[in-house]
Amino acid sequence: MNNVIVYCEIEDGNIVDVSLELLTKGRSLADLLKVQLDAVIIGKELKGIEQQLYPFGVDNLYVADDPRLYPYQTLPHASIVSKLFEEIKPEIALFGATSIGRDLAPRIASALKCGLTADCTSLEIGEHEDKKKKKIYKDLLFQIRPAFGGNIIATIINPETRPQMATVREGVMKKEIKSMSYKGKRINLEVEKYVRGEDFVVRIIDRHIEKSKINIKNSQIIISGGYGVGSKENFDLLFELADVLGGEVGGSRAAVDAGYITHERQIGQTGITVRPKLYIACGISGAVQHRAGMDQSAMIISINKDPEAPINQIADYAIIGDIGTVLPKMIKYYKKNTK
Amino acid sequence: MKGYKIIVLAKQVPDTRNVGKDAMKANGTVNRAALPAIFNPEDLNALEQALRLKDRYPGTTVTLLTMGPGRAADIIREGLFRGADDGYLITDRKFAGSDTLATSYAISLAAKKLMPFDLIMCGRQAIDGDTAQVGPQVAEKIDIPQITYAEEIEKIEKGKITIKRRLERGVETVECPMPLLITVHGSAPDCRARNAKYLLRYKHAKTWTEMQQDTEDYLWLREDRPYLDIREWSVDDLSADETFLGLSGSPTKVKKVFNVVFTAKEAKVLGDTDAEMDDLMKELIENHNIG
Structure with missing residues (x-):
């Protein structure tokens, strides 16, 4: 052979x-x-x-x-x-x-x-x-x-x-x-x-390759949002939590398609594959192409209003609730109880 | 000015972005019939780029080429409503089961039949497979250059086209002599809406197969208005070698398909109360998951 x-x-x-x-x-x-x-x-x-x-x-x-x-x-x-x-x-x-x-x-x-x-x-x-x-x-x-x-x-x-x-x-x-x-x-x-x-025959006239500034792949904590986050503005909460915890923000393809977040943050089969210590999935239903990019995470926490969301089946913790309620509580507790 | 001859490759795809519960049959296989059939999104981006060239360079024509079952004629009509000039449907049972290589063989034969052309344009990839292979494979079979992930066509001058490409981590501007094949990235502008004038003009555009199922007076109408004819091409029309088509012409075989079943793992279900959130965060910090 x-x-x-x-x-x-x-x-x-x-x-x-x-x-x-x-x-x-x-x-x-x-x-x-x-x-x-x-x-x-x-x-x-x-x-x-x-x-x-x-x-x-x-x-x-x-x-x-x-x-x-x-x-x-x-x-x-x-x-x-x-x-x-x-x-x-x-x-x-x-x-x-x-x-x-x-x-x-x-x-x-x-x-x-x-x-x-x-x-x-x-x-x-x-x-x-x-x-x-x-x-x-x-x-x-x-x-x-x-x-x-x-x-x-x-x-x-x-x-x-x-x-x-x-x-x-x-x-x-x-x-x-x-x-x-x-x-x-x-x-x-x-x-x-x-x-x-x-x-x-092809001539390259101009080329700008940026060093990837966003380092989602190597981040140990990832806060990721899906279509359920609801708007670009609501993603600010995810960025705030990521900032507090020292993590990065990612998104599902649905969130990228909806324009809530940029393409370079897309996690899943057609985006980046990640294996962080902690993956917090906010308003992500859990389509398998998303799961393919994150199911090796050491711990998965899902926050979703729908108790039946498929993501809950691979999560370690499934929080049934609204991210607008849950994330501020997490941020508040963490700020109060560390450092 | 004579303008340019542009072929746009378009695919009718099941809308995999909106897969509901009824999209799965009881036996766990995908129920394609329950999914709406749509114009592949990035092919619409490609059509828009072609129509912009038509706006810019008078005399330019845009021809749609699609491959699929009879109902894929909808794709051609959709393109005509938005400003394309004509369209061809490659359709034959013998194409069934074609992988990307066999598909690109059929499409390349059809494109060769439409020679000479200046540009072939298509979406970067189709949402049912996400392979991004057919464009480059068609280019290889016709032996023309390919420029992938186009975001903007800057200009055409002296037989050369200048294209801005969207790469994973950046952009690149390239110049290439025509003819060539361009795949268009989803970050390019959305396609324009249907135009009322074209909607009226092409409302009765049909394939021969569709016409035969229609009424007498319709056939008469077609003689009067030949532009309503959506032409169909079969394996014979393309003089295709059947060994390169369908299952026999497809080197990739699907060995096994399995319906996605999420691995059951006991998730601890929590509500969103202060107490529950505080306990969770406390545990995460204590276990060094965070902090």
Whole structure:
């Protein structure tokens, strides 16, 4: 069997978190399948980049280093990855479900005519029996994701095509160094052989990437609001509690869609995945795509007027009440009884 | 000025944002019939961008292309009511079960039939799958560049289009020669409302299948007003290779679907009285959950 490969993204000379998380997952999948872990990195000035990657257990690092290859552009990156995959025929290929990964992976899947599953929340190895064809497929990648607005959880497989491709959002997998002394092999790709002249037709005129100021992902306490919060103004209460407790404010997709809170604070399958010590869900009903982004929280407190809200079923504490009543009481008690 | 030829890809989707209790059947599967069918929201953002180009560059035409069952003709009508010029419905039982790859194959064949065009525009993703794959896959199959997550089309000049993109953590402005495919982000302006004039003009726009179920006088009306014809394309019309369609053309298979059942865990249920809140906060502080 061939190897597992991870497409690694780079921003300002650093490999981004989601790529390191995928390398960690890729390493464990490779171990299960008894194959090697490969990585591909495309950009400019990539001297020494292997030092950031080897510790995550990368055996073979494919590098395409050319001034034209950073910042990211769809066509040259797609050409390089497609051609590389045709040569080394990976068993599994993983991409971050980022602006880049979600732009790139489908283009590659189309070129290679292989299956791609977006926004997986879990990746496992398993066996599949096709009863019609009377065929057993061993060691397939089970790509598990919520579907249909989060009302079902689907396990997707690609029995016949390779690589089995999947994208995963940042924060879904854990990032873990395998060994600081792990050593892989660097393979430099001759860029001219992988790109076409017409791949460089797009010109980047202007680019502003902000360092994410909001650090919801690493916050230990998250106060999150849903559509039930009722208005943008009512979110002020959540910000106040977060401020008092030293936490961050997040929101459900419904709250983002309603314009109560900005998109970068969205928690759930199509937003950020979090695992805080404490998650306070205010006026969130608990659709599964939201749950997918927060159910690993150590403690969940739900505040909801509806005792039947599904969120209550995964909560440690379900407060049946109005956030306008409950949050000020929490803030008041905390201010009075600490420091 | 000759204007530009724009194709807008649009999808009719179940409104998964408003899934009520009746949306689940007794056996735990999704009851699609109970969900209202709507114009995929980001495809409406894409339509608006196309209509703005039509406003700005006289002579520009906007053609809608959708794939789905017969009732998806509603999407074309909805687009005509807002200012699109015409529309095509790709429909055939043989398309059933198509994943994103098979879908993009069918759509790319239809788009090739509409060549030459300057732009294909579509929403970033559809709310029933949230995959964001069909746009880039169509672009790859036609071998044209793609610009994803467009928020604003700044200008078209000398065959090149300037687009502002919305990224996760920032914005990027790019210039690309036409033809190309653009996916539009939900942060772009909402689509304009239906226009009363177009509503009257296209009220009777129908597919051939729909017309046959209609009355005699309606068929006569259509001869007089060919713009009321919503054209249907089947597998044969597209000369599609059936091995690339439907279930056989879809590399991804659904192995298992399971209806979401929340893991039952005993939640401690509290009211919102002062005493209950004080006890809870006291416990959280003592257990170092906070503080």
